[in-house]
Amino acid sequence: MIGLRLGMFSSITGALTNSLISFSDSAILFASFAQADDAVNDHCLLYRKLQEAHRRSHMAAELLVQGSTLSVSIYYEHIPLLLTMFLSMMLIWRWIWLKIAPEDILRLTVREIPHPTSFHPDFCSFDFFPRSIGGGDIYVEASLSMFKELGFIETYRLRRRTLARFLLMVQKGYRDVPYHNWSHAFAVSHFCFMLLRMPSVQIALDDLERLSLFVACLCHDIDHRGTTNAFQLQSKTPLAQLYSSEGSVLERHHFAQTVSILSMEECNIFEQLTRKQYQTVLDHIREIILATDIAAHLRKVEKIRAMVEEGYDRDSTDHHYLLMCLLMTASDLSDQTKPFKFAKVIAENIYREFFSQGDLEKQMGNRPIEMMDREKACVPKMQLEFMDTVAVPVFDMLSRILPDLRGTYHTMMDTRERWATMEDVVTEEGLPKGGLEYLRNPDLEEKVEQRIEERRTEAEMVR
């Protein structure tokens, strides 16, 4: 019975996917025929292209259908099948209603692509705070520039218009939540861009892995709702109902959204890849996006540590996978490596998002965990705990495998020292620990800097 229901679901969803794809393929066919009306050979070529586009759309659609059927197996008893299908359609194909303005595409296609340093002279530095270049549209332009600088446009003959549409659609895919928004995706991609420029990374990973990593960074939090996986599961949200069977609810959704964009007309930046390359890139992107779940990272951290201890082996498939995961996690956490004044701004955004989830949980009659509770959470203390358990080990491993990143690791440790000192001062002076206002208190900041200065002077005198 379950098999029958799942089979039904699969075939119905497949049929719906097919009709959607047929619609977009017909549009491609129509547009393409207009250009090639007097050349029979061109028609043959076109037909082959169309068949190929069809196969690729199927490949992508299968990934989505597969994901949805798996989760249905857990929830079919609780949710009517049609409702699940409807949720799936709404979540995956919401893109149909998102429109890209032609002038935005024009803006990104007519001018020569600027060099990254034109956005800021320090753009190509690990210490640089990428959010400082402006807002959403500038991030799209800078992303285009990073694509070019990394050589992807040339190597994979990425069409300018397709890339522009893809980037604009990715931007639109992000919600206006305090932290997991388009500016976060851009900052993560910037750190990844810096990593991918390093000669040692260029040797360690192959071209397709580097392309996948960069695209995964741009897309890794698409349609994030500003709430955690635990919240999704606890509240039995539609997302949890669709993706909970294998864990990493949000990450599976982010990947499904990425595939949806790539399946859209004129958004498939991978159209020039061979079928095998296309499949490889999708597989990599899936693995990399799933690796952004911190719980998944913690499950494999010992394997990453072993790789770092043994030394990276370019012939090992496992090492390629673990390195991609490490680079993704490091990029995702790269805000922690910025000087304290920037790290503080970002911490405010993170905790604004956490506290609003906490508020929601309270409204629902639940008790949020300390980190999400605006009355209880002491941000400096929480930051220290997060850094010590997750971020510091990540950047310690990263800087051991990529010694050029030792400076970045030290900047992060400076930031960590400031969080620790701020916690000490707040505790000693009996200041209120909850909320976010005190993070912007200039007196507190001065006391923190003063205390660090005194400690350093004392240490030098002992020496």
Ligand SMILES: [Zn+2]
């Ligand atoms: Zn992220």
